[in-house]
Amino acid sequence: MTQEIHGTVADGYEAVREEFAAFVADERPDYEGQLCAYVHGRQVVDLWSGDGARGDSLYGVFSTTKGAAHLVVALLVQDGTLELDRKVTYYWPEFGAEGKGAVTVRDLLAHRAGVVGLDAGFSRAELADDRLIAERLADQKPFWRPGTAFGYHALVIGALTGEIVRRATGRTTQDLFEERVRAPYGLDFHLGLPEALEPRYRSVQPLEPTPQQQAALDAAPTGRHSLTSIAFNTHVPDPGELVDHANSRAVRAKGPASAGGVAAARGIAGMYAAAISEVEGRPALLKPDTVAEVGQIHSVGHDLVARTHKAFGLGFQATAANWYPFLGAGSFGHSGAGGSQGFADPRSGLAYGYTRRRCSFPGGAALENERFVKAVHGVALAG
Template structure:
């Protein structure tokens, strides 16, 4: 028997609560999760299990959504130019044949700079400046621009170094000033000590037994692109949940996978990106929304060895995950099972979090029916 469902849904979204309740009833008794959605800037779904109303979770790669939103804002301002070479902002980046890489290449996982030969220490993975410094000297793993592959643990550090060079401020500082603080978002790139009890109030993040078995099987060989991108080629890589459970990671908020959030925080950030929220205009103008949602990289991902599609940094959420979403939907899932995105055509913004890392990894499978139910209700509301 699953846990009791708490929270509320707006009129017309009752089917979403029913879908969430059906999933929770079928899950393990220790399931903890949250689901939140906005339509045109209005919160229409706010559900959770047990005592998880105000809990914060490690959101792994969903963190990249915040990083790419910062980049989009700076492009919109004219502070960054997508087709300038990265070396214009960061001269040291040009070493080892990377001189022609543009910012657009970098943000769309086409730079071939997925990691480093020697791997990163756990301390380095918590520090975007340290990651960027080591990547500057690394030779790309494929000729930049000829293919793409998921830059799983480094894309935020790469973007962040460009942001720092262009603005004099870290990506985390820009995010705090322009996005998180104005909307009081429960989505942190650098969790204050004062908020730590909200993370510690839940059990440490752990995989499901099925996911643990998959991880223990070590599906990637020690010298593959995947092992380099996920830093499992080092002598003692440690369990992936260790990243979210590290106070050092949570405090520094590395912009690839170190964010801490609730479903409310995830959904509200994407709502603010495309809609008026809290009497504030959308963060992104229509032209910028179209730019970030336009597919830039699609096809065979050299790292994950799967079909994937990326917009301007963000995952193209409709391909391949939720093909019923509108063209130009953008967001990012995460290894903890999280999913978050904006669908500008329907006005939908969605956020989902859970404590246990989901099998087989990435955004949890239950997001499929949950997203479908929310999207159907949003269309009927429009």
């Protein structure tokens, strides 16, 4: 049975709908996902498919949350409230324990601090609480000499940067995102999902790998006490499954800034559109100099945690360098473990958001994003 495609595209973007429909037709019959894009602040794509899905359905977006958290940091840098080259200890003195005293805000945002997790690990309840994560990490010895290498601070970066935000402003990242970004634009992107919106949440479903995918998973190198295991907190006795994090009401309620956000594709794309473009008469949130700063590559090469080649800007992933080389230089955003993706390409004016309910293989930005991004970007450039 062919899945129905819902939603609209602007004139000229019909090819994007066709690409989305072709993918959905080839996917497993229970596929559920959303695709949204803006160009120069105007929504041009708003599509979804799946039994029971709607355009305003909400999904756990895992690390796509980091883009929302670090948009707040970018705004505070732009305001002059935070300074990138100040030491973290200027704002948060306790962080300097165990040889971390020289780490700057810039180092931390670029995943160069070496504090990717705890030797003893976190409980599932602790991973919902940014304040507690930050408090425990202040005493953690870094896993490499800060500044000499980089590695993805997967479950903790939002808590670490969030503690700097709290010390500098007296406010949480979550509160500032609500006040300065989500509420003014009416975005369906939540760092802390209100109870009243719970009926719109669609529980994340685990990956059910094909035999070939399972073989790849089984062949992947493991090690309970490896740096990767520590960073993803799988070295603890009961780490739980990936989907347990997003499907926890405690996580959704608190919205931990590393991976606890809940969003629709409209909310992701709308956030990035607001970051770089005028939207509905409102000026762009970020000035051109700030856009250039956060999108500039700060860490590139072998990621000690991911064990592969990666590139990071300041709190954001370098989208063109990591996934889509046809995008403009300085593109910035963040993907999520379940397959979601969000980014801004300032040179073309493209802002993009994608969600899906079932986790994708091999994790991170779902592979179909390349098809969709290429389709919408091509039309945007031709326009």
